[in-house]
Amino acid sequence: MENRRDVIKKIAAGLTTAMVLPALGSWEESKPPSSNPIRHSVSKWCYGFLSLAELCQVVKKIGFHAIDLAGPKEWSILKEHGVGSSMCNGAEIGLTEGWNDPKNHTVLVKNYLEHIDLVAKAGYKNLICFTGNKNGMDDETGLKNCVTGLKKIMGEAEKKGVIIQLELFNSKVNHPDYMADNSAFGIELCKKLDSPNFKLLYDIYHMQISEGDIISTIRQHHQFFGHYHTAGVPGRNEIDDTQELYYPAIMRAISETGFTGYVAQEFIPTGKTDEDKIKALADAISICTI
Numbered sequence: 001m002e003n004r005r006d007v008i009k010k011i012a013a014g015l016t017t018a019m020v021l022p023a024l025g026s027w028e029e030s031k032p033p034s035s036n037p038i039r040h041s042v043s044k045w046c047y048g049f050l051s052l053a054e055l056c057q058v059v060k061k062i063g064f065h066a067i068d069l070a071g072p073k074e075w076s077i078l079k080e081h082g083v084g085s086s087m088c089n090g091a092e093i094g095l096t097e098g099w100n101d102p103k104n105h106t107v108l109v110k111n112y113l114e115h116i117d118l119v120a121k122a123g124y125k126n127l128i129c130f131t132g133n134k135n136g137m138d139d140e141t142g143l144k145n146c147v148t149g150l151k152k153i154m155g156e157a158e159k160k161g162v163i164i165q166l167e168l169f170n171s172k173v174n175h176p177d178y179m180a181d182n183s184a185f186g187i188e189l190c191k192k193l194d195s196p197n198f199k200l201l202y203d204i205y206h207m208q209i210s211e212g213d214i215i216s217t218i219r220q221h222h223q224f225f226g227h228y229h230t231a232g233v234p235g236r237n238e239i240d241d242t243q244e245l246y247y248p249a250i251m252r253a254i255s256e257t258g259f260t261g262y263v264a265q266e267f268i269p270t271g272k273t274d275e276d277k278i279k280a281l282a283d284a285i286s287i288c289t290i
Helices: 004-013 052-062 072-080 102-122 139-160 183-193 204-210 214-224 247-256 274-287
Strands: 039-043 066-070 084-088 126-129 163-167 198-203 225-230 262-265
Touching: 039 084, 052 066, 052 072, 052 274, 066 072, 066 262, 072 084, 072 102, 084 102, 084 262, 102 126, 102 139, 139 163, 139 183, 139 198, 163 225, 183 198, 183 214, 198 204, 198 214, 204 214, 204 225, 214 225, 214 247, 247 274, 262 274
Parallel strands: 039 066, 039 262, 066 084, 084 126, 126 163, 163 198, 198 225, 225 262
Antiparallel strands: none
């Protein structure tokens, strides 16, 4: 019987150019050449059935070299395989307890100052953060609290060249009561902090559910967006032609802004086998390659 490592190698070997390149026919035919190609990544948690080392092997075979949401204890594995950490984590308390509540500031400031140094020493750039839930707090108060807390770390982030990235979630389906559930809140926070090292992680899936108008928002406010996540709507599954977002057009809009950061696939693959799920990632990369 084949062991797991052999199975992964066989799957990776099956990711031929024919699979990774034109995967969806008519979608591919609509893509004009781009002078600003998309830099690809994938969120680690979506492929949790693979070890991090196995995922590194898969993404390199597909043809990109970055993984999202890995922390300091995992970076040695990434470096061993020549894969970058496109969005670092580990400084946060959690998704529901964040910068909008002053009671979290002491721990968060300590954590983020430590992680900013770790990220910089590792040669990485992006570090994720969250507002946390409202818990009855109004947005204006939450915004002021976020500014107060984040200002205590932004000087160090600027000094070390690390970008703090606030992720926007929807509160309608996936993250009830989350404060930064719309782009306007995040943009206002960026303006108040007024730092080139504070950006928004614009999650396309979440913002489609929260407010829609994805391409227009990207075109109008791209200067505040430092990173993008993808997934299909509805369901948070594959970004193919079974869902309502047309990702080739979204990728063109991102590219046209001059964006040079990463777009990370963060969908939950629905395939019955590991091979099906890995092929879904290859197809997604193909869809988002312009």
